[in-house]
Amino acid sequence: MNDFSNMNVLICDDSIANALILTKLVEDEVGANVITLTDPRKIKPTLVEQSIDLMLLDLEMPHINGFEVMESVRKTYKPDQLPVIIITGLAGKLTRNRALTHGANDFLNKPIDQIEVELRVKNLLKIRKSYILHKRSNEQLEKKIQQRTIELNQSIKGLLSSLARAGELKDNETGKHVIRVGKFARIIADGYGLPSNIAKMIELTAPLHDIGKIGIPDNILLKPGKLNEQERKIMNKHTSYANLIIGEHDSPLIQMAKSIAMSHHECWDGSGYPNKLQEESIPIEGRITAIADVFDALTSNRPYKVAWPFDEAVHYIKDQSNKSFDPSLVVVFMNNLLDIEEVSKQLAD
Ligand SMILES: [Fe+2]
Numbered sequence: 552m553n554d555f556s557n558m559n560v561l562i563c564d565d566s567i568a569n570a571l572i573l574t575k576l577v578e579d580e581v582g583a584n585v586i587t588l589t590d591p592r593k594i595k596p597t598l599v600e601q602s603i604d605l606m607l608l609d610l611e612m613p614h615i616n617g618f619e620v621m622e623s624v625r626k627t628y629k630p631d632q633l634p635v636i637i638i639t640g641l642a643g644k645l646t647r648n649r650a651l652t653h654g655a656n657d658f659l660n661k662p663i664d665q666i667e668v669e670l671r672v673k674n675l676l677k678i679r680k681s682y683i684l685h686k687r688s689n690e691q692l693e694k695k696i697q698q699r700t701i702e703l704n705q706s707i708k709g710l711l712s713s714l715a716r717a718g719e720l721k722d723n724e725t726g727k728h729v730i731r732v733g734k735f736a737r738i739i740a741d742g743y744g745l746p747s748n749i750a751k752m753i754e755l756t757a758p759l760h761d762i763g764k765i766g767i768p769d770n771i772l773l774k775p776g777k778l779n780e781q782e783r784k785i786m787n788k789h790t791s792y793a794n795l796i797i798g799e800h801d802s803p804l805i806q807m808a809k810s811i812a813m814s815h816h817e818c819w820d821g822s823g824y825p826n827k828l829q830e831e832s833i834p835i836e837g838r839i840t841a842i843a844d845v846f847d848a849l850t851s852n853r854p855y856k857v858a859w860p861f862d863e864a865v866h867y868i869k870d871q872s873n874k875s876f877d878p879s880l881v882v883v884f885m886n887n888l889l890d891i892e893e894v895s896k897q898l899a900d
C-alpha cells in the first residue's frame with residue numbers, strides 16, 4: 552500500500568525553484584512519478600494526455616490562478632478521480648474555505664515543510680490507490696453479476712421450454728403450434744412498437760399459453776368432438792390452472808409466462824374468461840397472444856376440424872376486431888400479413 556511507483560503526481564507552481572523543490576521531495580520521499588509544470592495553461596492538455604493521481608497546485612500564478620484551474624478541472628474530474636492539494640502562502644480561513652468550495656482535497660503552506668508535504672501527499676495517494684482498487688473490484692463484481700444474470704436467464708428459458716414440452720405431451724396441439732404462436736406474437740408486439748426486449752420476452756413465453764391444460768382431464772382435453780357446456784366449463788379452467796402451475800416468481804420472464812397463460816382468453820369486449828377483463832385492463836401480452844393463438848388454431852388441422860384457408864382466418868380476425876380482439880392490434884396484424892404468412896409456411900406442420 553505504500554508503494555507509489557505506479558502513481559503520477561502533477562506539480563504546477565509558477566516559481567521554478569518551488570516547483571523543483573517539490574518535485575525532488577515527491578520523487579525521493581514518496582517515490583511517485585512527477586510531471587512538473589510552471590505554466591498553468593499546460594495543466595489541461597497534460598490531464599488529457601496522462602492519467603494523473605494527484606495534483607499539487609499553486610494558488611497565486613499568472614495567466615490562470617489556482618482557483619480558476621480548480622474550477623475548470625472539477626468540471627471533468629471529481630475529487631476521487633483527481634485529488635488536488637492547494638499550495639498557498641495566503642494564510643487565512645477565507646482562502647482555505649474558498650479553495651475547499653472549489654474542490655480542493657487538502658492544503659500545503661508556504662514556505663514548504665518537507666514532512667508536511669510527504670505526509671499529505673502520501674495520505675492522498677493512499678486514498679487514491681484504494682479508490683482505484685475499489686473501483687476495479689466493483690467492476691469485476693459487476694461483470695460477475697452480469698454473467699450470473701445471463702446464466703440464470705438461460706436456465707429459466709430452458710425450464711420454460713421444458714414446461715412447454717410437458718404441456719404438449721398431454722395436448723393434441725402440436726409443438727409447432729406453440730412455436731408459431733410465439734413468432735406471431737413477436738411480429739404483432741414489434742409492429743405495435745413494444746420495446747424489442749419485451750417483444751422478445753413475449754415470443755419466448757407465448758408458447759406456454761396453454762400450460763394450464765396439464766390440469767384438464769384427458770377425456771375432456773382429448774375429446775375429438777365438440778365439448779358440452781359442462782366440459783367447456785372445465786376446459787376453460789386451464790387459464791386459472793396456469794396460476795397454480797407457475798406460481799409466484801421474481802423472474803420477469805416467468806411472470807410474463809403466467810400473465811399470458813392467464814389472460815389469453817380474455818376478450819376486448821369483456822366476454823372472455825377467466826376474469827371477464829375488458830379492453831386495456833387485459834395485459835397487452837395477453838391481448839397479443841389471443842390473436843396469435845386463435846389465428847394459428849384456425850389455420851391448423853385438429854382432430855376435430857380441418858385447417859381454414861389463410862384468407863378466411865385473416866377475415867375472421869378482422870371480423871373479431873373490437874369483439875374478441877384489441878382493434879389496434881388487429882390493425883397491426885393486418886399490416887404484417889406478409890410476415891405472418893412467412894412464419895406459417897416455414898413452420899407448417
Ligand atoms: Fe388456451
Ligand SMILES: [Fe+2]
Nearest residue numbers: 724760761844
Ligand atoms: Fe393454443
